[in-house]
Amino acid sequence: MEITGTVRPGFEGVRDVFADVLAGGRAGAAFTVVRHGEVLVDLWGGLADPERGEPWRENTLCVLFSGTKGVVAAVVAALGVLDADAEVRAYWPGFTEGVRVHHVLAHTAGLPYVDADHDLLDSHACAVLLATQAPLWTPGTRVAYHALTYGYLVGELLRRTTGRTPGELVAEVLARPHALDVYLGTPAGLDERVARLVRAPGYRISTFLDDPERRRIVERMYAGLLDSDELMNSARYRRAGLAAGGATGTARSMATLYDLLAAGRIASPRALARATRTWSEGLDAINDRPVHFGLGFELPDPLGTYGPAAAAFGHSGAGGGRHGAWPGAGLGFSFVTNELRAENADGRADRLLAALHDAL
Template sequence: MAVHGTVAPGFEPVRDAFTDVLADARGGSSFSVVRDGTAVVDLWGGLADPGSAVPWREDTLCVLFSGTKGVVATVVAALDVLDPAAPVRDLWPEFTADATIGQVLSHTAGLPYVDGEHDMLDNRSCAALLAAQDPLWTPGTRVAYHALTFGHLVAELLRRATGRSVGTLVREVVAEPFGLDLHLGTPEHLDARTARLQRAPGYAISTFLDDPERRKVVERMYAGLLDSDERMNSAAYRRAELAAGSGTGTALSMARLYDLLARGHVVAPDTLARATRAWSEGVDALNDRPLRFGLGYELEDPIGTYGPTGRSAGAFGHSGAGGGRHGAWPRERLGFSFVTNELRSENADGRADRLLEALSASL
């Protein structure tokens, strides 16, 4: 498939790596790198809709899945109205678990799924159920990825602190002030620009996990979202303001966001330093995957999620289901983003790793 876009002199290895990524693609993707405010890599290609052969264009939007969490973490840090040391019930009296806001943001609250019948697209009803739910462990004692409930909990905390929905806050705090093509609660008029998602053959979640009993918990955690191409491509999913995963955006806008953060914009430096230090780390109690979290941000980890050791020192951002990878290398003063509509299992997907290795070699 043809590669479109540009790279700055010296970044040709990234174009070569992206060419290899597209050569093996059934769908489409984009990879962007912004350094000190300048796009040094902005590449795209493949198919935005493989079923009808619609090409991926410069302005193609893609569902970010959990890449959304990094955008929402930025909103939380920029507003600085949620005290991580405060008990959740200080803002949310109905919340029964003895958890702090920092434990919610760092995936240690022990509420990884909504118990009982629920509509995963309804933040308010899911939040009400979670408020009455007993945690699986004493909050703060274990780390385990809260794939969807992170969003329900954080959206409710932000609503109570600001009186506004999380989608409104993404627009007002991040997207509009900085001219970023990022959306949470994507409006109908952008549907024509949005890539259609597809799962690669054999796609599976939680590929580090072998225990069948914990697999059942993980299946409850994801609530069937990634089991159906139709569900993840539905307008209802894109319209929902799911702070854990329904945002859409372009790779260039995500890279610009993380470049801005790396250069001290959007979030006050002291606040960003607090948000990007390790608040939790260890092996996921449910998924058996090594994790490190700040306050909503994923951090560099032992398995190289954020690129080669050295370059990724101090890295933060958030990956997304199926292969998306978005973040900042603060020491290099750059942001990067890989978006794709072809979901691959983590143990069979080296696309973002290859691109970050090529990026490192180009610096």
């Protein structure tokens, strides 16, 4: 597949790996690296819509899935309106006692799914249901990824403390001030720029999990979102503004976002240090995957999710997206793709980050 874009001298090896990544797929992707405001790598190619043969363009938007969590974590760190040690009920009267803000942000709240009939795209209604739902464990004693409920909970906390939706805050705090092509609640006028999502053969979630009982919990967590091509490609999904997985963006803007974060231009150095220190770590109690979280950000794990760098933070997304920063190198990176692959069969971002590390 044809590759478009540029690399700075010395980063040709990254371009070679990107070419190989595209050649092994049936859709499209983009990979960007930004260091201190300078674009070192900016590549894209393949098909934004395999059904219609539409090529991936410089301004193609892609659903970020859980890459959205990192965007929302950046908003939380920038605003500083939530005390991580406070009980959720301090901001949200009537919420279950004993759940602290950091339990929500670091996936230890014990509320990984909505235990009632619900519309997964109605964030406020889901938040109301979660407010009185009994946690599966004593908050803080176990860590397990809150795939969708992270967004319902954090989004409601932001709404109650700022009077604005997460989508409005992404625009006001991040996108407009820094000219980022990132949206939480994608406007109708941008629909033609959004890549069509496709699932690779054999795609599935929670590839580390074999236990059938916990597999049923995972199915409740995702509520069928990743099982439906129609739903995840729908305008209704993109408009819903899901703070856990509904944003769209370009690789260039996501890499720029993390470059700005690493440079202390979005959140203060003190706030960023607090958000990117360890708040939870261990084997996911539901998924059997090693995890490591700050306040909304993923941190380096035994799987090498964030590459060879000793220090990193960011957030991955279902199907292969990877977005983050290497503070030691002073850079941000982003890999976006519309071809969803199972984690145990997807080495695309790993290879790109290894090539980037070699180039540095």
